Amino acid sequence: MAESRNLLRVLINCAEKAANIARVCRSNEDLLALLVQEKTGAEANQRFEHDFKTLADVLIQETIRHEVGHLFPEMREAILGEESTHFTNKLGQKITIAVGDTEVETAKGLEAVLDGHRNAADALAAEVHRNVKYDTTLEDIPDLPQTLDYSNLGIWIDPIDATAEYISGDSIFTDFPGITSTGLDCVTVLIGVYEHDSGVPVIGIVSQPFGHKLEERVYSSSLNWGVCLPSVKAHNCNSDTDGRRANRKIGIFSTSEQSEILQHFLDLNYELAFSAGAGHKALKVISNDADIYLLSKGSTFRWDTCGPQAILRALGGDVFDYVASIKQQLPVPIKYFDKSESDSDWKRNSNGLIAVRDITILNEIFNKFSEN
Structure with a gap:
């Protein structure tokens, strides 16, 4: 199957693009403060006293929806996410976040949300439209079955899980190897593909945008994927x-x-x-x-x-x-x-x-x- 129609490869690249957007939004404290909006009413998780969404959340979700929907039009109406596409700017204007066909169109919409902060809007739009290919040179990305019925597949997206950790950035470690209690290490981008008829999840991506700290405020991703179809079972999760x-x-x-x-x-x-x-x-x-x-x-x-x-x-x-x-x-x-x-x-x-x-x-x- 041509790589452009390999859903697993597309989703891996989408997850890396999502990680890039998350890192760009998080790298500037002023920009992050500008982007954060508290969830209220039906959107809020009742477990938490405060629940937040960020423009990064919504933008990542809509970027994945745009890219997958373009390559797999059979799935476009079945790409579901956590966030509503509405965002209220500092002037109280309710704006719908949408990814345009061009970088200029996307930047124009983001500028409205960001109250005229054109440089920030341009930077985010550039990430949305950048050609991203996650490096999987050491992994075998399996071909998916030619007979796979994409019209029978849906997608659930959590663009930034652990949003409160994403906003605070503070890390507290545990006494257990590999387990962090709070902080950026707990932030994940989650993408899952399921079958409409069986309800069974068949493809999964879990990316940590801040999985590897390279230097102060500079991170790279850690990414895990898995496929569990009747004729294909594969993953990159061998652990030691x-x-x-x-x-x-x-x-x-x-x-x-x-x-x-x-x-x-x-x-x-x-x-x-x-x-x-x-x-x-x-x-x-x-x-x-x-x-x-x-x-x-x-x-x-x-x-x-x-x-x-x-x-x-x-x-x-x-x-x-x-x-x-x-x-x-x-x-x-x-x-x-x-x-x-x-x-x-x-x-x-x-x-x-x-x-x-x-x-x-x-x-x-x-x-x-x-x-x-």
Whole structure:
């Protein structure tokens, strides 16, 4: 298949372009302050006292939608994201963010959001329209099946997961190798492809725009991908972390997790790590820095889990529905069926989640939870 029609390659390049935009927006404190807008009402995550979106969020989302929709018109109407495309500038004007066909068109729209800051608008538009190709020279990007039905595929995008960490930039490290508690390391760009008919995620990208610190305020990306189709199963996630953490059993959690659930894991001789960002916590399972990520609350969404779940499936793991799995005492994968009239909360993982790379570890967890 021609590279321009290899959806995996296109999404890898989109993720790197997204990382570039995130870094440009973050590199200038004045620009970042100009871009941040607090989410309110239905857009806000009720878990947090404050929830934010940034122009970087919306711009990344619309850039991916524009690029994928251009190359795969069959998918254009099924590219979904976390953010609304509306942004209010300092003058109180509500503006719709859109990527134009040219750099000039995009810059003009961004200038309106940025209250006339033309240089900033031009810089962001240049990143949106720059030809980006993520270096995968050491990886084998598989061809996808010629028979793949793109009209049966949808995409969930979380353009910047852990937005609060992205804004603050402060890092706090844990005692666990490879696991950061807060900060830019927790920021991820999440892209997941799923099948409409089966609801199963089949392609995933998790990029850390600030994965490698090169020098002060200069970063490069760390990127993981996976494909799990009937005829193609591939990933770039081979890890050597088993030796680093020896035989330690590590679970990774939100700081708001219920104390009784954490006690179950302590009883099973797990060590407990706490970190920000749903995508980051799932990535720690993907990278084998943690054995399990469990969240009992319905505070994540389809855009948080679709990409990581596809990668975990390529690794032999999965992301499961917490409530259904505990109740049935067997792994019940999260599915991504399209919106129905009877499901007003279809974007939310309302039953929590369990993410594992090794499904066999769930047996003792199910047994422990069934005791209570």
